[in-house]
Amino acid sequence: MLIAEIIGTVTSTIKVKKIAGTKLKLARTINPDGEPTGKYFIVEDGVGVGNGEIVLLSDDDIAINRIVGIQQTPIKSAVVAKVDKINIYDLEE
Amino acid sequence: MLIAEIIGTVTSTIKVKKIAGTKLKLARTINPDGEPTGKYFIVEDGVGVGNGEIVLLSDDDIAINRIVGIQQTPIKSAVVAKVDKINIYDLEE
Amino acid sequence: MLIAEIIGTVTSTIKVKKIAGTKLKLARTINPDGEPTGKYFIVEDGVGVGNGEIVLLSDDDIAINRIVGIQQTPIKSAVVAKVDKINIYDLEE
Amino acid sequence: MLIAEIIGTVTSTIKVKKIAGTKLKLARTINPDGEPTGKYFIVEDGVGVGNGEIVLLSDDDIAINRIVGIQQTPIKSAVVAKVDKINIYDLEE
Amino acid sequence: MLIAEIIGTVTSTIKVKKIAGTKLKLARTINPDGEPTGKYFIVEDGVGVGNGEIVLLSDDDIAINRIVGIQQTPIKSAVVAKVDKINIYDLEE
Numbered sequence: 001m002l003i004a005e006i007i008g009t010v011t012s013t014i015k016v017k018k019i020a021g022t023k024l025k026l027a028r029t030i031n032p033d034g035e036p037t038g039k040y041f042i043v044e045d046g047v048g049v050g051n052g053e054i055v056l057l058s059d060d061d062i063a064i065n066r067i068v069g070i071q072q073t074p075i076k077s078a079v080v081a082k083v084d085k086i087n088i089y090d091l092e093e
Numbered sequence: 094m095l096i097a098e099i100i101g102t103v104t105s106t107i108k109v110k111k112i113a114g115t116k117l118k119l120a121r122t123i124n125p126d127g128e129p130t131g132k133y134f135i136v137e138d139g140v141g142v143g144n145g146e147i148v149l150l151s152d153d154d155i156a157i158n159r160i161v162g163i164q165q166t167p168i169k170s171a172v173v174a175k176v177d178k179i180n181i182y183d184l185e186e
Numbered sequence: 187m188l189i190a191e192i193i194g195t196v197t198s199t200i201k202v203k204k205i206a207g208t209k210l211k212l213a214r215t216i217n218p219d220g221e222p223t224g225k226y227f228i229v230e231d232g233v234g235v236g237n238g239e240i241v242l243l244s245d246d247d248i249a250i251n252r253i254v255g256i257q258q259t260p261i262k263s264a265v266v267a268k269v270d271k272i273n274i275y276d277l278e279e
Numbered sequence: 280m281l282i283a284e285i286i287g288t289v290t291s292t293i294k295v296k297k298i299a300g301t302k303l304k305l306a307r308t309i310n311p312d313g314e315p316t317g318k319y320f321i322v323e324d325g326v327g328v329g330n331g332e333i334v335l336l337s338d339d340d341i342a343i344n345r346i347v348g349i350q351q352t353p354i355k356s357a358v359v360a361k362v363d364k365i366n367i368y369d370l371e372e
Numbered sequence: 373m374l375i376a377e378i379i380g381t382v383t384s385t386i387k388v389k390k391i392a393g394t395k396l397k398l399a400r401t402i403n404p405d406g407e408p409t410g411k412y413f414i415v416e417d418g419v420g421v422g423n424g425e426i427v428l429l430s431d432d433d434i435a436i437n438r439i440v441g442i443q444q445t446p447i448k449s450a451v452v453a454k455v456d457k458i459n460i461y462d463l464e465e
Contacts, residue, residue, distance in 0.1 A: 001303075001321040001355055003289075008125065008181040010096075012149065015174035016139050018156060024094075024149075026125060026179060031319055032287065032305060040124055042094040042149055046295050051182035056291065056303075056321050058353035060340065061153065063297060066351065072159065074151035074173045076094055080353045081294035086305060088287040089330035101218065101274040103189075105242065108267035109232050111249060117187075117242075119218060119272060133217055135187040135242050144275035154246065165252065167244035167266045169187055194404065194460040196375075198428065201453035202418050204435060210373075210428075212404060212458060226403055228373040228428050237461035247432065258438065260430035260452045262373055280396075280414040280448055282382075310412055311380065311398060325388050335384065335396075335414050337446035339433065342390060345444065359446045360387035365398060367380040368423035 001056045001080065004029045006049050010042055018073050025049075025079070027057060032086045044068045044078040054083040094149045094173065097122045099142050103135055111166050118142075118172070120150060125179045137161045137171040149174040187242045187266065190215045192235050196228055204259050211235075211265070213243060218272045230254045230264040240269040280335045280359065283308045285328050289321055297352050304328075304358070306336060311365045323347045323357040333362040373428045373452065376401045378421050382414055390445050397421075397451070399429060404458045416440045416450040426455040 008026035022044055029039040034054075041057065046067035049055055058064070058080045065071050067078045101119035115137055122132040127147075134150065139160035142148055151157070151173045158164050160171045194212035208230055215225040220240075227243065232253035235241055244250070244266045251257050253264045287305035301323055308318040313333075320336065325346035328334055337343070337359045344350050346357045380398035394416055401411040406426075413429065418439035421427055430436070430452045437443050439450045 001353070003319060003321060006182075008179060010149070010174075010176055011178040011180065012174040012176050014140050014142075015149075016156075016160060018159075019173055026181065037317075038130075040096060042096060047293050049293075056289070056294075058355055060351075060353045060355055062351045063295075063353035066297075067295060067353075072153075072155045074094065074153045074156035074160075074171070076151055076153055078353070080298055081289075081291040083289055083291050085290040086287060087290065088305065089285075099275075101272060103242070103267075103269055104271040104273065105267040105269050107233050107235075108242075109249075109253060111252075112266055119274065131223075133189060135189060165246075165248045167187070167246045167249035167253075167264070169244055169246055192461075194458060196428070196453075196455055197457040197459065198453040198455050200419050200421075201428075202435075202439060204438075205452055212460065224409075226375060228375060258432075258434045260373065260432045260435035260439075260450070262430055262432055280446065282412060282414060316410075326386050328386075335382070335387075337448055339444075339446045339448055341444045342388075342446035345390075346388060346446075357446070359391055360382075360384040362382055362384050364383040365380060366383065367398065368378075 001058050002029050004055055004057045006051055006053050006055060018070055019075060022068060032088050041077045044075045046078045046080050047082055049079055049082050055079045056081040094151050095122050097148055097150045099144055099146050099148060111163055112168060115161060125181050134170045137168045139171045139173050140175055142172055142175050147176040148172045187244050188215050190241055190243045192237055192239050192241060204256055205261060208254060218274055227263045230261045232264045232266050233268055235265055235268050241265045242267040280337050281308050283334055283336045285330055285332050285334060297349055298354060301347060311367055320356045323354045325357045325359050326361055328358055328361050334358045335360040373430050374401050376427055376429045378423055378425050378427060390442055391447060394440060404460050413449045416447045418450045418452050419454055421451055421454050427451045428453040
């Protein structure tokens with residue numbers, strides 16, 4: 001799973017049926033220090049998070065079908081956890 | 094799913110049967126501000142979009158078979174939504 | 187699918203049975219303007235193309251098994267179309 | 280599989296059921312010389328390793344279900360081995 | 373499949389059962405001219421190659437289970453061919 005930050009939402013009227021009714025959010029990947037790493041994903045929110053919150057993203061197909069509640073959804077990434085804290089080991093380098 | 098912009102089409106006469114009859118479009122990935130991020134994909138258009146439009150791309154195999162209407166299609170990416178608006182949270186950094 | 191250019195072949199005597207008899211070609215990915223983007227793949231040729239030709243590559247497992255004609259082939263990428271023309275929309279930026 | 284270093288843990292209270300009870304660790308990929316290569320993954324620990332240890336990461340779905348002990352877990356990466364030593368061939372270049 | 377060079381081995385005592393008994397090798401991806409492209413993989417050797425040899429790597433799940441001889445192995449990449457020669461087309465650019 002990847003660490004990411006929720007930074008917005010996406011509005012779409014014209015879309016395939018299999019994503020109708022979903023609430024798509026915009027996530028950007030970050031490193032453990034919170035710095036963006038340059039990748040953006042449109043994701044389903046499986047836990048209920050808001051803008052600015054740090055999350056874990058999964059791209060497991062079967063798990064996402066379950067989270068989205070739609071079999072064979074084209075959605076490929078979902079928020080599966082809200083991160084409370086990232087504990088980084090004191091690396092001596 | 095990724096955010097992308099439709100920027101053209103591809104013409105091909107010689108191809109495997111499983112993509113015959115498809116209308117392949119050229120997409121480039123963009124960030125939420127609309128800047129290209131350097132990746133290009135040949136995609137099936139599942140919703141009917143034109144050049145210059147912002148879309149969501151999915152690479153889910155089963156969903157794409159459904160969208161393309163061909164089982165076991167080699168097409169690996171499809172437009173699944175036309176984006177009306179990307180709402181970016183006011184990040185203070 | 188990705189846009190690529192066929193730039194050579196690979197000769198191999200010692201290999202697993204499941205790729206014996208295949209004709210492996212060397213492809214490099216390019217952008218729509220024909221510039222190499224730095225990735226190289228060893229691919230099966232599903233349509234019959236020559237060096238210097240522009241193609242579409244697919245990495246769909248099931249489709250590739252069909253193209254290669256070997257179930258459970260380790261080959262992961264195949265030429266599925268010869269590109270006649272890439273039509274790029276006149277982007278004003 | 281990738282070479283990585285365990286550098287911390289992640290604490291999360293709000294998460295989907297399928298990852299409840301797991302002990303998620305933070306890993307960063309490294310090259311054979313131990314230098315970070317810029318990618319971070321949240322992983323399940325299948326062997327019991329501590330901070331600063333070098334490991335092998337796998338992202339095989341079925342293998343991870345077995346390691347995590349949860350079918351259809353959204354966890355996509357797991358520690359499958361603790362590395363004792365990486366033996367690099369003396370390359371003359 | 374990717375072109376790579378075998379550059380070493382990995383020693384591991386503590387590991388999950390599904391990789392016990394395997395002989396893991398260290399590979400780095402290279403371009404057709406032999407220059408490293410910055411990616412490293414721990415791979416199963418399906419054909420019997422030594423350090424410094426050029427190989428083709430596959431990451432096909434089912435093919436790798438067969439090569440490793442273990443169902444549901446977490447190993448995700450395997451040497452499937454020893455490369456005798458890469459024949460590059462004379463590109464005029």
